Amino acid sequence: MSAATDGKPQTLAVIFPFLELMKIFKTILFLLVLQICLISCSRKVTFEYYSKVRNVLYLNNIENEFYIKSENPSKLKVEITEASIERKDDTTFVIKTQSTHYSVMTISDGKNVKKINFIKLNIPNPELRFRAESYYESKYMKMSDARKINQFSSTIQNFSYDLSFLEGSTLEIIRIDSAKNVTTEKVDKDRNRRFSILQRANVGDTYIFHDIKIEVAKNEFVNGQDLVIKIIE
Structure with a gap:
């Protein structure tokens, strides 16, 4: 009896640390999941963009108007390759191009970055x-x-x-x-x-x-x- 009684404290001594480790593991796992969710939410796109003809720019230095709606217009940064871009107001941008190579627009608001590819077309003959x-x-x-x-x-x-x-x-x-x-x-x-x-x-x-x-x-x-x-x- 004394041997069996003596064995119980030893068994409990092994189980309790294991349970503590499981609690710590669950806590760490929860924090990791929470952090991932927070990062994902922080990366939510905070701007919208559109034009009447998406992903198309017309040549001959025509004023192609492109619209970007942002929660933070002052932080909005827009760049484009193989074309020039001018900001008319908080939402309207004018793009002109003579290059037939495709253009890549980069939109950033300090938190998010979006890249848009454009093809080039000539307007139809009048x-x-x-x-x-x-x-x-x-x-x-x-x-x-x-x-x-x-x-x-x-x-x-x-x-x-x-x-x-x-x-x-x-x-x-x-x-x-x-x-x-x-x-x-x-x-x-x-x-x-x-x-x-x-x-x-x-x-x-x-x-x-x-x-x-x-x-x-x-x-x-x-x-x-x-x-x-x-x-x-």
Whole structure:
């Protein structure tokens, strides 16, 4: 009996330290998990970014607008490769580029860092538009409509983007009359254009609208598609 009784304290002496070690281990494990959670929460992205066409920049030094909403605008730092960037206000950034290489934007607010890759595209060719109902589908225009034209515009079809174009377009109008005589007229960016060459339109004339250009940025132009119109009665 004395031997058995003597063995119990020895067994307890081994178990109690083991239990203490388990408690310490659980405490350390809990602290590690808590620390990981805190780090994860601290890395939560505190800014949002967007544009109408994501991950695309248009060439020719066009003003591509990019928007970043941040909890701490004053701490926001934005950099980009193969392009220039200018901050307009707390949320709006203007990116311009002529490089065809892809760009990488880095956004940082002091806690988080986000990198965004951009591809480069040319904008579609603009198309000439008149205030004349008779030419849109058939490429023919009534003489009465042609003689009334004193304004035109250049439109980019199937293109939805917040670009800031400079006003004004230029083009050359070529008239080939029924006797095959050729006359030309240059049209500048003046809003008060007078198309005298169109006001002389007669049935059988062919008009070629050539060298159409839109100024999309300072001294940066996009060429439009030539347009051929036949004058009918």
